[in-house]
Amino acid sequence: MFLAGVMAIQSELKKQLKNRFSDRVRFDEPMTAHTTFRVGGAADAFITVSDESELTYLITCLKENNLPFFIIGGGTNLLVKDQGIRGVVICLTKGLAKISQHGAITLSALAGASLSALCRFAIKRGLSGLNFALGIPGTVGGAIRMNAGAGNGDMSDVLESIRIIGPDGNIETVDKTGLTFSYRDLSFADENCRELSSSVILEGRFSLSHQRPEFLKAEADALLNARKKSQPTGFASAGCFFKNPENRESAGKLIDLAGGKGFRVGDAAVSEKHANFIVNRGRATAEDILRLMNIVQEAVFKKFNIMLEPEVKIVGD
Numbered sequence: 590m591f592l593a594g595v596m597a598i599q600s601e602l603k604k605q606l607k608n609r610f611s612d613r614v615r616f617d618e619p620m621t622a623h624t625t626f627r628v629g630g631a632a633d634a635f636i637t638v639s640d641e642s643e644l645t646y647l648i649t650c651l652k653e654n655n656l657p658f659f660i661i662g663g664g665t666n667l668l669v670k671d672q673g674i675r676g677v678v679i680c681l682t683k684g685l686a687k688i689s690q691h692g693a694i695t696l697s698a699l700a701g702a703s704l705s706a707l708c709r710f711a712i713k714r715g716l717s718g719l720n721f722a723l724g725i726p727g728t729v730g731g732a733i734r735m736n737a738g739a740g741n742g743d744m745s746d747v748l749e750s751i752r753i754i755g756p757d758g759n760i761e762t763v764d765k766t767g768l769t770f771s772y773r774d775l776s777f778a779d780e781n782c783r784e785l786s787s788s789v790i791l792e793g794r795f796s797l798s799h800q801r802p803e804f805l806k807a808e809a810d811a812l813l814n815a816r817k818k819s820q821p822t823g824f825a826s827a828g829c830f831f832k833n834p835e836n837r838e839s840a841g842k843l844i845d846l847a848g849g850k851g852f853r854v855g856d857a858a859v860s861e862k863h864a865n866f867i868v869n870r871g872r873a874t875a876e877d878i879l880r881l882m883n884i885v886q887e888a889v890f891k892k893f894n895i896m897l898e899p900e901v902k903i904v905g906d
């Protein structure tokens with residue numbers, strides 16, 4: 590969705606966007622306000638769409654004007670660089686948030702719905718399968734894109750299909766068999782090398798199983814308590830910063846053993862509570878976080894010969 594050498598948004602197009610989206614379009618919008626890391630420069634434009642037809646209109650219009658776009662969900666897994674984002678950031682959380690039940694065990698949720706709202710909806714209806722996602726902040730669309738998960742499951746366990754809007758504005762449904770799930774990532778499984786990153790996820794459908802709501806509620810409380818005990822609260826972050834390497838100790842354990850707890854650059858610090866969390870203690874910049882990321886990577890590499898890869902999406906200039 591990003592292009593090199595992107596043009597600034599011309600004043601004629603600015604007028605057109607203003608006419609269509611009114612106060613739902615903002616120019617030079619600081620991304621600090623839209624990410625849980627609370628860092629990042631401004632996006633050229635930030636537009637909140639209110640429904641699918643607006644989204645289709647916007648994608649077509651941006652294509653005609655050769656402007657890139659970036660979809661933001663809850664901004665909970667993003668590190669936006671200090672020079673910000675060229676092109677248009679599209680936000681789905683206001684208009685595309687409906688959650689519905691279909692038949693006995695199937696739920697659907699539009700991409701902008703909050704993931705925790707979907708989990709609670711399932712618990713109330715006695716539908717089991719989504720409790721692993723409790724406490725993972727952000728949206729359904731972001732969780733599908735990231736194949737979000739925890740020790741006890743991930744989105745691939747419950748996702749049945751997704752509805753997407755492609756780069757040309759065409760809407761299609763892709764079954765689970767057409768998707769490849771990997772650790773914190775999702776891609777198309779087809780042979781045409783289509784990039785999922787140039788499509789927008791509109792909706793997910795989830796296949797669950799029956800369970801008593803009281804049981805699900807008790808399980809949910811236990812999971813949320815365990816999360817509270819192990820994760821830092823009170824500081825801005827994007828959750829676990831690095832992916833866990835395959836067949837090795839967790840990234841957090843490796844960072845801890847490499848002496849990384851408490852490493853700091855400016856206001857960016859490795860959490861003392863959970864070494865895979867980089868926290869913003871107040872005034873960190875994206876540059877501080879990136880420098881700290883390199884320091885942590887070097888320390889782990891030196892001790893274990895393992896190069897940790899960021900799980901957080903680093904975007905912008």
Ligand SMILES: Cc1cc2nc3c(=O)[nH]c(=O)nc-3n(C[C@H](O)[C@H](O)[C@H](O)COP(=O)(O)OP(=O)(O)OC[C@H]3O[C@@H](n4cnc5c(N)ncnc54)[C@H](O)[C@@H]3O)c2cc1C
Nearest residue numbers: 662663664665666700727728730731732737738790827828
């Ligand atoms: C305190 C904390 C705890 C966390 N714990 C966990 C955890 O236990 N497990 C875990 O997996 N993650 C965890 N995370 C990370 C994050 O919450 C998840 O990755 C989440 O699913 C991201 O959702 P989002 O809506 O915020 O996506 P964003 O951060 O907004 O976006 C993430 C990526 O998804 C893309 N995207 C978003 N919506 C769409 C869409 N509709 N169509 C196409 N692409 C889209 C974006 O372009 C971006 O590339 C945690 C984060 C925090 C802050």
